[in-house]
Amino acid sequence: MPELNYLDILGFLAGLLTTVAFIPQLVRTWNTKSAEDVSLGMFILFILGVMLWCIYGFEIHSIPVVVANVITTILAGCILTLKLIYTFTTNKELK
Amino acid sequence: MPELNYLDILGFLAGLLTTVAFIPQLVRTWNTKSAEDVSLGMFILFILGVMLWCIYGFEIHSIPVVVANVITTILAGCILTLKLIYTFTTNKELK
Structure with missing residues (x-):
């Protein structure tokens, strides 16, 4: 198993944060x-x-x-889909 | 001047889009x-x-x-600051 260095861990943590950041937005929009x-x-x-x-x-x-980017695409895509659904079902202006 | 290859342009475009994406959110929140x-x-x-x-x-x-990430930090930081200001000045619950 390859040993992880400081840079790998830093990049992994950065990618994890900018990816999971979309989960609270998705949960909030859903709720x-x-x-x-x-x-x-x-x-x-x-x-x-x-x-x-x-x-x-x-x-x-x-x-x-x-x-990381496939997961972010899926999460952000779900938020965009919910926004479109809620906008059209409430007859609000899309912007 | 170093010649840009396909990968450099792809990475540049990707970084540009995920950075400037925060501008319409900042404008919307401000307006x-x-x-x-x-x-x-x-x-x-x-x-x-x-x-x-x-x-x-x-x-x-x-x-x-x-x-790219310094600009994104500034843009996202401005949106977060506006959210905090608008939440506290309207006595809404922060979440």
């Missing part, structure tokens, strides 16, 4: 059934960005980069 | 003066994560990683 204050533009740009990070990770053969 | 649906937990975890990415970028001597 309140509202995402009016959550920016549509932010989630569209962010999801496009993490999808490019997935391709980048695949190209540089970095499994941690691919895994 | 609506409300960030009730924005998760406190998400922004705390995310800011901690991008701060670790800054240290990681510094350690691996990657200027693009440092620059």
Whole structure:
């Protein structure tokens, strides 16, 4: 088993935090059934960005980069989907 | 001047998108003066994560990683600050 150095652990922790950060937002959006204050533009740009990070990770053969960004894409995609559902079912303006 | 290859451009575009994604959220929060649906937990975890990415970028001597994550930290920090201000000035529950 390869030994982890300080940099690996730092990168792993950083990736873990920026990935799991979307869990409290998903839980909050699910519980309140509202995402009016959550920016549509932010989630569209962010999801496009993490999808490019997935391709980048695949190209540089970095499994941690691919895994972290696939999970982030799924979490952010769920938040965006909930925002779209709640906006259309309450006839609010999408923005 | 070093020539940019496909991977450099891919990484640059990915970093640009996941960084500028926070601008529409900041603009929206500023305009609506409300960030009730924005998760406190998400922004705390995310800011901690991008701060670790800054240290990681510094350690691996990657200027693009440092620059992208410093900008993201500032943008996400502004959104978190606005959320705290709007929550306390309207006597709402912080969560």
